[in-house]
Amino acid sequence: MEGKATRQGSLNGEGGQGSLRGRLGVSEQEFRAMGQMGAMYYRQGILDKAQAIFEGLVEIDPSSAAAHSALGALLTRTESFDEALRHLDRAVELDPEEIAPYVNRAEIFIKQGRADAAVADLKQAIALDPRETDPAANRARAMALGIAEALKASGVK
Amino acid sequence: MFGLGKIFDSVFGKFFDSIGMGWLGQALALTADIMSGNWVGAAQDVFNLVAQFTDSSWMNKVASLQPLGAFDGGGCFGDILSENTLGRLFDSAAGEGRGDFGQFFSALNVVQDTLHNGAMVSANRRFAMSSQAV
Numbered sequence: 001m002e003g004k005a006t007r008q009g010s011l012n013g014e015g016g017q018g019s020l021r022g023r024l025g026v027s028e029q030e031f032r033a034m035g036q037m038g039a040m041y042y043r044q045g046i047l048d049k050a051q052a053i054f055e056g057l058v059e060i061d062p063s064s065a066a067a068h069s070a071l072g073a074l075l076t077r078t079e080s081f082d083e084a085l086r087h088l089d090r091a092v093e094l095d096p097e098e099i100a101p102y103v104n105r106a107e108i109f110i111k112q113g114r115a116d117a118a119v120a121d122l123k124q125a126i127a128l129d130p131r132e133t134d135p136a137a138n139r140a141r142a143m144a145l146g147i148a149e150a151l152k153a154s155g156v157k
Numbered sequence: 158m159f160g161l162g163k164i165f166d167s168v169f170g171k172f173f174d175s176i177g178m179g180w181l182g183q184a185l186a187l188t189a190d191i192m193s194g195n196w197v198g199a200a201q202d203v204f205n206l207v208a209q210f211t212d213s214s215w216m217n218k219v220a221s222l223q224p225l226g227a228f229d230g231g232g233c234f235g236d237i238l239s240e241n242t243l244g245r246l247f248d249s250a251a252g253e254g255r256g257d258f259g260q261f262f263s264a265l266n267v268v269q270d271t272l273h274n275g276a277m278v279s280a281n282r283r284f285a286m287s288s289q290a291v
Contacts, residue, residue, distance in 0.1 A: 020257070024249040033237040034264065035228035037271055042225060049267045056264025069226030076223045091226065100226035107223065111184045115199040123206060132215040136224035139176070141207075141215055146173060146181040147196065148207045156200045 031057065035066060042074060050074055058087070065095035076104040078101040082084060084108060099128045099136045118143075177221040235275065243269055 020032065038053035051074055057067035069091035075084035085108060091101040102125040109118035122140045129137030173181050185196075195205075220229075247265055250258045 004245045020253075020261075023253060024258075026246060026259070029237050032228070034268060034277045035225075035236035036231065036234045037238065037268060039225055039228040039231070040234075040275075041267075043222065049271075052260070052263045056258075056261040059235060059258065059260040059264075066227035070228050073223040073225045098226050100224035100229070103220075105221050112183070113195070115195040119199045119202045119206070123202070124207060124211075125262055132211060133218065135218050135220035136226075136229070138215045138219040139178070139224060141182065141210060142173065142219050144178055144203055145210075146178070148203050149183065150182070150185045151187060151196060151200045151203065156197055 019061060019063070020059070021064075024060060025061060031061065031064070032066075032070055035070060038070060042070075042077075047074060047078060051078075062090075063094060065091045065098055065101075068094065069101045072101055073104050079111075081112070083117055097128060099125050099134055099140075102128075103136050103140045103143075106140060108121045110143060110147070118147075172216065175221075176219040235272075238268055238272060240272060243272065 026039050034053055035057060038050045038057070041047070041050035051071070054071040054074060055065060057064060058071055058079075068087040072087035072091055075081075075087065085105065088101040088105045091098060092105075094099040106118045106121035106125065109115075109121065122144050125137050125140035126144070128134075132138065132139060132141070135156070170179070170182065173179055243265060247262075250261055250265065
């Protein structure tokens with residue numbers, strides 16, 4: 001049940017003539033298509049190919065929240081947490097309305113035992129999806145539910 | 158910690174496994190002692206968060222992998238990334254100097270391999286269909 005982002009708008013990159021992406025003449029459509037190819041490999045578990053694509057996209061457009069978010073997700077999956085956090089932090093700076101980076105940061109913070117930071121990101125991800133329909137935000141809900149059940153099981157009321 | 162293993166071996170455990178989040182129980186156990194850790198301080202926030210869920214229908218639509226964001230939506234890239242497009246991008250990147258775009262060259266190589274493999278699959282499919290037709 002892989003997630004489908006509800007926000008499919010701008011990729012938030014620059015792509016103007018001054019940027020590397022602009023100088024190379026990579027259109028927004030082409031940039032998105034490469035990202036989608038990376039996503040295909042990511043879903044198939046062919047992570048080296050997905051990573052090569054996402055890293056290339058970050059390289060040519062460091063102002064793309066989408067590229068940082070995707071690379072941060074992949075690095076979360078491979079448990080390269082320090083590097084993942086750098087990209088996820090940048091993604092949040094560039095697009096505070098995107099849910100995915102909050103969810104992945106929360107996962108890292110849970111694994112690191114950083115409760116306050118994890119809960120703050122879970123709250124943010126959940127607040128951005130009040131209709132409870134976004135799979136990424138629902139992943140945050142699942143994490144919150146798991147933590148709540150664990151706390152209750154440990155006797156915390 | 159008594160009940161933690163129980164929870165993650167239970168119905169909830171199956172739910173978390175089914176959405177690729179079996180790691181959650183282990184991660185919480187690894188925080189050493191959930192009772193003494195900073196989770197207790199965050200407990201009220203977590204309970205309040207869970208209390209706001211309207212029902213359980215969201216549980217049927219959970220991302221089973223770490224979500225990517227804007228690239229998650231899928232879509233058809235084959236119409237946009239053609240051999241011609243790729244040739245143009247390779248030429249542009251080469252013109253700018255390969256040293257500046259090492260990672261982008263690697264990305265283009267993956268795209269090129271993918272298109273090539275896709276073309277091979279299509280050719281094989283056409284060949285198979287034409288063979289059946291004979």
